[in-house]
Structures are given as C-alpha cells and as structure tokens.
Amino acid sequence: EIVLTQSPGTLSLSPGERATLSCRASQSISSSYLAWYQQRPGQAPRLLIYGASSRATGIPDRFSGSGSGTDFTLTISRLEPEDFAVYYCQQYGSSPLYTFGQGTKLEIK
Amino acid sequence: QVQLQQWGAGLLKPSETLSLTCAVYGGSFSGYYWSWIRQPPGKGLEWIGEINHSGSTNYNPSLKSRVTISVDTSKNQFSLKLNSVTAADTAVYYCARGGPTMIRGVIRGAPGYYYYYMDVWGKGTTVTVSS
Numbered sequence: 001e002i003v004l005t006q007s008p009g010t011l012s013l014s015p016g017e018r019a020t021l022s023c024r025a026s027q028s029i030s031s032s033y034l035a036w037y038q039q040r041p042g043q044a045p046r047l048l049i050y051g052a053s054s055r056a057t058g059i060p061d062r063f064s065g066s067g068s069g070t071d072f073t074l075t076i077s078r079l080e081p082e083d084f085a086v087y088y089c090q091q092y093g094s095s096p097l098y099t100f101g102q103g104t105k106l107e108i109k
Numbered sequence: 110q111v112q113l114q115q116w117g118a119g120l121l122k123p124s125e126t127l128s129l130t131c132a133v134y135g136g137s138f139s140g141y142y143w144s145w146i147r148q149p150p151g152k153g154l155e156w157i158g159e160i161n162h163s164g165s166t167n168y169n170p171s172l173k174s175r176v177t178i179s180v181d182t183s184k185n186q187f188s189l190k191l192n193s194v195t196a197a198d199t200a201v202y203y204c205a206r207g208g209p210t211m212i213r214g215v216i217r218g219a220p221g222y223y224y225y226y227m228d229v230w231g232k233g234t235t236v237t238v239s240s
Binding site: 032033034035037043044045046047050051054056057088090091092095096097098099100101102103 | 144146153154155156159167168169170171203205222223224225226227228230231232233
C-alpha cells in the first residue's frame with residue numbers, strides 16, 4: 001500500500017499570503033494518479049487538481065499543483081477567506097485503489 | 110449537471126448492517142465508476158470501494174470481508190452494505206463519481222487515461238453506531 005504523508009499538519013496564514021502544501025508518497029507514483037481536494041467544514045470534499053497539475057472545472061487559477069515521483073505540492077497563490085479549509089491529496093494505486101493523505105488544515109492566522 | 114443524492118439509516122447498534130443508497134441524477138450512469146468513501150469524526154478520508162454499471166467491484170482490503178457494493182442500473186442507483194458494524198464504523202459516508210470506465214477507447218490503467226479522481230460527491234450521510 002502506498003502511504004501519502006501531508007505536511008504541515010496545520011498551516012497558519014493570512015488572507016493574501018501564499019500557501020504551499022506538501023504531499024509525499026511512500027513510493028514513486030505516476031503524476032496522472034495524484035489529485036488534491038478541498039474540504040470545508042460540514043461539506044463534502046471538492047476536487048481541485050487532478051493529474052498532479054490540472055485544475056478541475058471551475059477551480060480558480062490561484063490554485064496550482066506540481067510535482068512528480070514521490071513529492072507533490074499544492075500552491076494557493078493569494079489566499080482568499082474561502083480558501084481556509086482542510087486539503088487532502090489522493091493517489092490511485094493497486095490495493096487499495098485509492099488512498100488519501102491525512103490532510104493539511106489551512107487556518108487563518 | 111450530475112448530482113448525487115444519498116440516504117440510509119443514521120443510527121445503528123453494534124453487529125447490525127449499515128445500508129446506504131446513492132442515486133445519480135442529471136448525467137450518464139453507465140459510463141463511470143461509482144465509489145463510497147467514509148470519514149470518521151475529526152479524521153481523514155477512507156475509500157471503501159467502487160462499482161461500475163456492469164457490477165464489477167473493487168474493495169478496500171481493510172473492509173472487504175464486510176462490504177458489498179451493488180448497482181441498480183434501472184434506477185441509476187448504487188448501494189453500500191457494511192455488516193457487523195462496530196463503533197469504529199461511525200463516520201460520515203459519501204458516495205462519489207470516479208472516472209469514466211472508457212474514454213476515447215482508452216480504459217483505466219492504459220496510457221492516455223487521466224481520470225484517477227472523484228469529481229462529483231454526495232452531501233454525506235452521518236452514520237452512528239452505538240448501543
């Protein structure tokens with residue numbers, strides 16, 4: 001099983017700042033297999049990024065994804081108030097087919 | 110656009126069977142993978158399993174012995190059953206749409222397939238297991 005480790009666990013920033021979230025896989029994975037989600041309190045997860053760097057439909061361009069192999073990054077260029085939420089990375093593998101990182105909480109400083 | 114509406118019993122006793130159903134509205138049902146994911150209180154996401162329109166399933170090995178996912182293509186619905194529940198199964202359960210089973214002649218796992226994600230989610234059903 002491929003394990004995804006996200007860091008930091010909590011990130012405290014102010015609106016307007018840049019956020020950089022990390023997702024590290026326990027073994028190399030195809031970039032095609034890596035996605036990012038945002039989850040606001042009381043809501044279902046929302047797909048942000050797929051294929052490591054492609055934005056999902058309707059996602060603002062302040063969200064970007066990058067990385068390859070074992071190291072992947074989600075960047076939010078200028079934080080808006082609605083961006084403060086929990087972010088999960090997800091990978092597609094063999095067994096189980098999908099696993100998620102433990103999440104990074106982005107909170108207002 | 111595609112919407113998922115889910116329902117099922119929210120309070121169970123230990124050893125009972127969890128049963129949830131998810132209905133798909135506003136889009137194609139037959140051409141996609143359909144998943145169940147759960148989230149214990151204050152914790153992260155765990156993928157439970159998936160099904161396609163022909164009834165082919167994949168399950169998380171950690172739950173495989175207790176899980177059954179089924180499909181009713183006549184109603185555009187898919188369902189989750191989890192038997193012998195315990196307090197550890199207390200969670201919000203989500204249904205979600207995965208990638209297409211085939212697109213432009215390319216199937217999942219083949220070169221040129223990029224849809225390894227879940228892009229439409231239900232609102233979630235809170236299931237509590239308590240005696």
